[in-house]
Amino acid sequence: MSYSNHNIELHTNMNYSHKKFKLKTRQNLFGWVCLIPAVILIAAMSFYPMFKALILSFRTGIGAKMTWAGFNNYIRMFQDNVFIQALKNNFIYLIIQVPIMLVLALILACMLNDRNLRFKGLFRTAIFLPCATSLVSYAIIFRSLFAIDGFINVMLMKLGILKTGYNFLAYPNSARAVIIIALIWRWTGYNMVFYLAGLQNIEYTIYEAAKIDGASPFQSFWKITVPLLKPIILLTAIMSTNGTLQLFDESVNLTNGGPANATITMSHYIYNMSFKYVPNFGYAAAMSYLILVLVAILAFLQMKVGDKRD
Amino acid sequence: MIEKGKRIFQYIFLTVVSIISVFPLYWMFCAATNKSVDVIRGKLIPGTALLDNLKNLLASQDVAGAMTNSFKYSITLTLISLCICSLAGYGFEIFHDKAKDTVMSILLLAMMVPFAATMIPLFQMFSKAGLLNSTIGFILPTISTPFLIMLFRQSARSFPHDIIEAARIDGLNEFQIFYRMFIPTMRSTYAAAMTITFMNAWNNYLWPKVIMTDDKSITMPMLVANLTEGYVTDYGMLMLGVLLCTIPTIIIFFVLQRSFAEGITGAVK
Numbered sequence: 001m002s003y004s005n006h007n008i009e010l011h012t013n014m015n016y017s018h019k020k021f022k023l024k025t026r027q028n029l030f031g032w033v034c035l036i037p038a039v040i041l042i043a044a045m046s047f048y049p050m051f052k053a054l055i056l057s058f059r060t061g062i063g064a065k066m067t068w069a070g071f072n073n074y075i076r077m078f079q080d081n082v083f084i085q086a087l088k089n090n091f092i093y094l095i096i097q098v099p100i101m102l103v104l105a106l107i108l109a110c111m112l113n114d115r116n117l118r119f120k121g122l123f124r125t126a127i128f129l130p131c132a133t134s135l136v137s138y139a140i141i142f143r144s145l146f147a148i149d150g151f152i153n154v155m156l157m158k159l160g161i162l163k164t165g166y167n168f169l170a171y172p173n174s175a176r177a178v179i180i181i182a183l184i185w186r187w188t189g190y191n192m193v194f195y196l197a198g199l200q201n202i203e204y205t206i207y208e209a210a211k212i213d214g215a216s217p218f219q220s221f222w223k224i225t226v227p228l229l230k231p232i233i234l235l236t237a238i239m240s241t242n243g244t245l246q247l248f249d250e251s252v253n254l255t256n257g258g259p260a261n262a263t264i265t266m267s268h269y270i271y272n273m274s275f276k277y278v279p280n281f282g283y284a285a286a287m288s289y290l291i292l293v294l295v296a297i298l299a300f301l302q303m304k305v306g307d308k309r310d
Numbered sequence: 311m312i313e314k315g316k317r318i319f320q321y322i323f324l325t326v327v328s329i330i331s332v333f334p335l336y337w338m339f340c341a342a343t344n345k346s347v348d349v350i351r352g353k354l355i356p357g358t359a360l361l362d363n364l365k366n367l368l369a370s371q372d373v374a375g376a377m378t379n380s381f382k383y384s385i386t387l388t389l390i391s392l393c394i395c396s397l398a399g400y401g402f403e404i405f406h407d408k409a410k411d412t413v414m415s416i417l418l419l420a421m422m423v424p425f426a427a428t429m430i431p432l433f434q435m436f437s438k439a440g441l442l443n444s445t446i447g448f449i450l451p452t453i454s455t456p457f458l459i460m461l462f463r464q465s466a467r468s469f470p471h472d473i474i475e476a477a478r479i480d481g482l483n484e485f486q487i488f489y490r491m492f493i494p495t496m497r498s499t500y501a502a503a504m505t506i507t508f509m510n511a512w513n514n515y516l517w518p519k520v521i522m523t524d525d526k527s528i529t530m531p532m533l534v535a536n537l538t539e540g541y542v543t544d545y546g547m548l549m550l551g552v553l554l555c556t557i558p559t560i561i562i563f564f565v566l567q568r569s570f571a572e573g574i575t576g577a578v579k
Contacts, residue, residue, distance in 0.1 A: 027405060030484040034401025037394045039413060041454035045432070046420040052431035108327060111320055125567065126328035129335065132563035134513035136531035137552045140538060141334045144341070144545060151337060154352035189331065197575040246424045249515045253535055267426045267516070274430055275520060281430050288427035295422050 050292070057286035062279060073286035082261050083287060086269045089176065089251075093265075094244045097180045102236060105188045109195035110225060115204065124196070128189035135186070139253035142182040143169065172262035175255050179263060182254060183244075191236045198232040199225070234306040241298050245291055266291055338556075341549035349545040363546040367537075370547070373554065375526060376533040381558070383518075383529065384511035387449040391507050392500060394454055399462025400488055404474065414463070421456045425516060433520050443527040448518060452511070458503055465499040465573070466492070502573025505566045509559050530555040 060069035077083050111117070112124055130138065145151045146168040153165040168174040202225070210220045226233070248267040251257055257264030257272075266287060273284040341349045344357035367373060402414050432451055441447035469492060477487045493500070515531045522528050528536075534551045563570075 027484060028407075031401045031405025031407075031410065034397045034405070034488075035410065035413065038398035038454040038459055039417065041394070041450075042417055042420050042456065045451045045454070046423050046428055049428035049431035049435070050423050052434075053427050056430065108324070111324060114320070117320070123324045123328050127324075127331050128567075129560075129563070130331055132509070132560045133335065133556050134509075134515075134531050134559060136513070136515050136535050137338075137556050138334070140534060140548065140552055141338050143538070144543070144548065145334060145337065147543075149350045151349075151352055154350070158352065185331070185334065193571060193574060197571065200575055242422070242424070246426060248426075249531075252515075253538065267424075270426045270429075271516065271519075274433075281434075285427070285430055288424065288430070291424045292422075292427045295424055299422055 053285045053288060056282055057289050058282070060280070060282040066282065069282060073283045076283060077287055077290065082264065083266070083269060085261055086264045086266045087290075089263055090245055090247065090266050092176060093180060093183065093247060094241060097183045098237070098240045098244060100180075101184045101188050102191060102233070102240065104184070105191035105236070106195055106225075106229075106233070108188070109192045109199055110221065112192075112196060113199040124192075128193055130186050130188075131190045133186070135249035136253050138182060138186050139250045142178060142185075143254045146178045169255055170259050172259060175259065175263045179250055179254055182250060183247075187240070187243075191240070194232055194236050195229060198229045202228050230306060234302060237302050237306075238299050241302065242295050245295055245298075335556075338549045338552055341545050342553040344546055346543075346545045346547070349549070359546055360550070363544075363550040366544065366547045367550050371533050371537065371551070372525075373533065373551075376528050376530050377554070379527060380512055380530040383445055383448040384508050386445055387452060387511040388504055388507045390449065391453045391455070391458065392503055395458035395503070396462045396493070396496070396500065397488065398454070398459045399464075400466050400492055402459065403463045403466035404469070404471075414459075417456045417459065429516070429520060436521055442521050443524045447521050449511075451517065452514070458507065461503055461506075461573070462496075462499060465496055469495060498569040498572040500573075501566045501569030502571075505562055505570045508562055512559055 057073055058069060058071070059066045060072065061067050108127060112120055114120075117123075133141070143150075147153070148165040148167045148170075152168070153162065156162040157165065166174075168178050206224055207220055210224060215223065246267050247265040248271065251263060251265040251268040252271075255263040257268055261269075270284045270287050270291075273280055273287070337354070340354055340356050342363060343360040344353055345359045345362070348357060348359075402410055428451070436442060436447050436450075441450070473491055474487055477491055482490065512529075513531060514529075515535070518527075518529045518532055522532065534548075534555045537548050537551050
């Protein structure tokens with residue numbers, strides 16, 4: 001009697017765990033189904049072309065008549081003056097623009113995070129507004145503002161600072177400066193929003209406690225804000241580095257790479273090499289791989305530095 | 311006293327930065343409504359030449375065509391991208407295990423791949439497949455992005471597991487839970503994702519420049535860039551083009567601004 005009872009119990013138990021097992025597998029399967037479209041698309045649209053570009057970078061020639069070139073494309077790159085200039089330009093933009101922009105964004109975010117500030121929404125909207133303009137649009141706006149008959153020159157002449165218009169876009173350094181100013185204008189608000197979002201997660205009481213303990217605003221900035229925002233600062237630094245190494249729209253539409261390739265960026269040169277001049281896909285692919293390696297190295301370095309300060 | 315001085319400095323600084331941020335856009339608006347000669351003279355008040363500029367612009371470029379293309383490409387991309395990436399983000403977070411976490415970290419590597427490195431093989435693939443000048447060609451490379459997947463994964467973290475369990479007991483299947491419970495609660499994340507995706511799609515310049523070889527398929531940014539080719543610049547017409555190219559993203563920006571900030575805050579947590 002008891003034996004059969006036990007048997008039944010065991011049976012239902014097994015049935016239950018079997019059912020539960022099936023349910024778990026089904027859920028797990030659904031989890032994978034969720035991922036599949038996204039994973040396939042990234043594999044096919046990023047990783048596969050990346051691999052193809054690597055192969056392409058060791059080949060040379062036009063169209064179907066391509067032959068193996070070994071490392072020739074990579075050697076040629078470092079003898080190509082235009083490419084070296086482009087590489088330098090990308091680094092000039094990176095080293096000057098990214099730190100200024102990130103510091104400015106952080107300062108603005110801290111100011112706007114002040115509880116007692118009025119017109120907060122207005123300031124935030126105004127500063128974030130440049131992000132709503134397309135890259136091509138703002139490049140053209142800045143190009144027009146800084147043109148020889150543009151608004152900046154007109155103002156400088158009206159104020160008596162200049163006698164005749166200064167052609168900002170005709171000299172390498174001033175043209176680069178215009179690109180940097182434009183970049184800062186376009187992206188500061190964007191980074192500020194990330195910092196503001198991060199600041200909202202910091203308890204306001206920490207600042208009040210620090211104030212009672214006699215910390216100056218400067219101290220609480222360095223000792224509280226910066227360490228707590230570190231992951232977001234790291235994120236914005238990596239994103240900006242990545243973006244700056246891939247600059248294209250500004251180089252094309254603001255200066256058209258000029259004067260005489262003095263402001264051209266790597267992506268712009270790669271585009272010209274692939275689609276504007278006689279197409280040389282192999283050489284262009286090799287140059288694009290240098291960007292890939294640089295992005296990877298810089299992201300790695302930034303993550304290292306970001307970790308160390310703990 | 312020092313407190314007060316600091317406060318005044320804060321307001322002055324923020325006001326100056328705000329003015330610098332808005333000024334180029336205001337100038338663009340003024341230029342679009344003025345004759346080119348007035349723009350060159352430095353006129354800073356909106357004028358009355360808007361219709362003349364519009365007439366010139368329409369005579370020289372197919373604005374309606376480019377507008378239609380831009381909307382068609384951007385809306386299609388945004389809808390498909392949101393579906394696929396939110397589903398993936400949901401899957402990665404709710405059903406997460408070791409294997410899926412590994413897949414995610416591999417996907418994140420794709421964020422580091424510069425577009426210049428994939429552009430040429432993509433162009434070759436797409437021209438072989440006959441996808442040049444097509445909507446599918448425009449959207450395919452950017453439907454699934456690690457950034458969006460991560461945004462949805464981070465937000466899904468705040469989606470309570472109790473709700474899922476309760477829904478399961480109530481007999482909803484897994485897809486219904488996603489569709490009926492997750493999507494409505496994650497509205498602000500969707501708004502943020504929508505803003506980002508639509509703007510990126512609308513503003514994308516390099517990829518359409520590569521695959522839109524036919525004049526009939528060009529986008530608004532390409533049209534605006536075309537306007538600058540030529541020796542004499544008609545600033546009024548040029549800035550009207552820029553204005554038309556900017557209006558849709560500005561509207562999206564104002565409509566979704568609040569939810570955008572909320573969505574990002576949710577993800578950064």
